Amino acid sequence: MSPEQPAEGTGKSLFSLQRRERLMEELRAHGAITVRGIAAKLGVSELTIRRDVNLLADEGLVSRVHGGATLPSPLDRSGAAGRPPQHSYSIGMVVPSLDYYWPQVISGARAEAEEQNLRILVRGSAYDAADNRRQVQALLDTQNIDGLIVAPDMTGERGQELLRWLNALPIPVVLAERRSPVENPAHRLEWVATDHAFGAGMAVRHLWQEGHRKIGCLADSSSPTTPHVVRGWRQAMAALKIPVEGSVHEDSAKLDNGDRAAHFDHVLELCKKTGTTALLVHSDTQAVAFVQHCVDKGVQVPGDMAIVGYDDEVAYLAEPAISAVRPPKQYVGKVAVQLMAARLAEGRMRPVHRVELNPELILRESSIGAPRVPATGVLQESL
Amino acid sequence: MSPEQPAEGTGKSLFSLQRRERLMEELRAHGAITVRGIAAKLGVSELTIRRDVNLLADEGLVSRVHGGATLPSPLDRSGAAGRPPQHSYSIGMVVPSLDYYWPQVISGARAEAEEQNLRILVRGSAYDAADNRRQVQALLDTQNIDGLIVAPDMTGERGQELLRWLNALPIPVVLAERRSPVENPAHRLEWVATDHAFGAGMAVRHLWQEGHRKIGCLADSSSPTTPHVVRGWRQAMAALKIPVEGSVHEDSAKLDNGDRAAHFDHVLELCKKTGTTALLVHSDTQAVAFVQHCVDKGVQVPGDMAIVGYDDEVAYLAEPAISAVRPPKQYVGKVAVQLMAARLAEGRMRPVHRVELNPELILRESSIGAPRVPATGVLQESL
């Protein structure tokens, strides 16, 4: 017989399965193939290719056409054979906390996963890159994960290293409440995050409309969202022409529990000195503690000091109830799963998506009503 | 060998199924097609197109009209299937062009709308706020619109005014390829846009990897996407430590057609003077014209001058074919409709979504291969 030298680089003949793999590869690369062309390329007869095509068509992996095959098309109504590809995927999810903030994110993710017929495996982690990686690795090792939703620690060189590692994983990755930095170019990481800066701005504008003209910010830089909140506060202050320099901007990060009361006293002192009548307090829990402290010290809320919290986890528990910015936590989880499901379904033809969500401002007692003690200077030019 | 001589850019002939898909795509993009036009475009006889149209009409996917076909219309009572079209909602869509860029966005939107069982009404407009508003108003007046997808002109005070007006409309609004400005606070406008800055950066980094060390930018500031492209170019240059000051950055906005050749000469002159060996050219069409000009003047592409275009509308037509950044136009339309559908379904409990999509870099001949004439100074430290 004529020693059919496959035009293929390897002079070796392929097994039928490999051949069909190659066929699908060509198909994905070019969108369509001709029986003749592929037969020549793989060094087999056309009939063989036809048989392969028939086989693949029966599985719904290609659409048969006269002279070749194309990617499955909706116009091809031979696909009467229901949907055997009930191939449900498993998604791993690694979050930095299982008590605060994240339960709602997980809940939203779970609901959407059920909708999309996906399985979700959640793992808690610490707020630190090394442990993030450990947890992800554990998921990859023990479970059969098709995709990963993760909220990693991104600070420092370890954080960047972790990001690169995630980016190089063979499965799709979606960040939740984290943004892949723009400087890092080739990132195929997708993400969904709340626009915390917008939320902080909303709070500041609300306080301004209530008549406050000195608005401070009490933050806790140990959280990844803090920088965004502070940035939003700054931007809003600038937009409202309030000088940031003279405003209270304290950070409670490095305090032990023992020092907390002292620190709050210090903050109240500062407020009195600068005439600040309103505070945006990052992290709800801190806001609750601060309001408690104010009440203890006889500082009226909101009369002497208006408070808006951030996160809205426990703000409603305080007395008086605290107004708070509420990130759409459920939706963060939901969108993360949607992104993942779409990515798994559509493959890499789908462009990288990045989604920002706006938070909501929940008004309660702690910020409603004009300040009792008007600040210095101009006032009552409300709106 | 195929007997036919397709007029298609790719010398490949299409299978019937692909042909019908192309037909549906054109249909979704323009709302209607002529048998003659499509036959010419696909390089087949008119009879063949007629047969395709008949076939698609039998499935209810198109409405036959004399001389061509349109999207299925309720007025066409040939619908043997008798499927109640059950248009849950109607969406208005106003885009600034029906010839360039936007047909593909519309096509993606239409395909998704079909999926979601929505009706889409498209109107073309001029690139100017007043006409944008007129077209939107016309849609609101004459049709029963439940939502609006629009790509308005946002420049100047008129643009801001238009945005405020859109924001105040009683129906949900999604911007396509536009971003609501952050300064404007209470915006409930949602949007989906391509990250053009990322695209430009991708192009610059590609040219850098090919060995270019002086990379210019030829822009056309009359387009809304130009600022983003230029910003991306700047950022990438900064990241690669290429001084922007000495680099070519020209703008062809205010030139008449007559001056074009002169301007291109001027640009080439500048490149020679500064040692620039690669250019990112905004708007594909301009890139094609520029490459043509280079060839006419004996400037080798990519040998003397590497080119990357932006938009990838006509880049493949040039000789040599031009590498280009391709925004995910279909997906912009698709995501816009998804956002709208979700908004209509979920109401205002749903948080405001904002989506960014990454473009893709399509490599062709015009940018591949190291520069023949090395730039001044350091070189060949190619990664």
Add this chain to the structure above:
DNA sequence: CGCGTTTTGTTCGAGTCTGATCATTTATGA
């Protein structure tokens, strides 16, 4: 080493897609 099974190749008649011609129908303008 020989056998059966599986996979691949060849031949050839039937089937399918495409294009050309021409009579008929339809849209458009005077």
Add this chain to the structure above:
DNA sequence: TCATAAATGATCAGACTCGAACAAAACGCG
């Protein structure tokens, strides 16, 4: 209203593709 030009569909022919039947080779196995 009629006339003209264009679009349409039927029919036929040519080229190509498809699938069945049979033949040959490769592989697994005892």
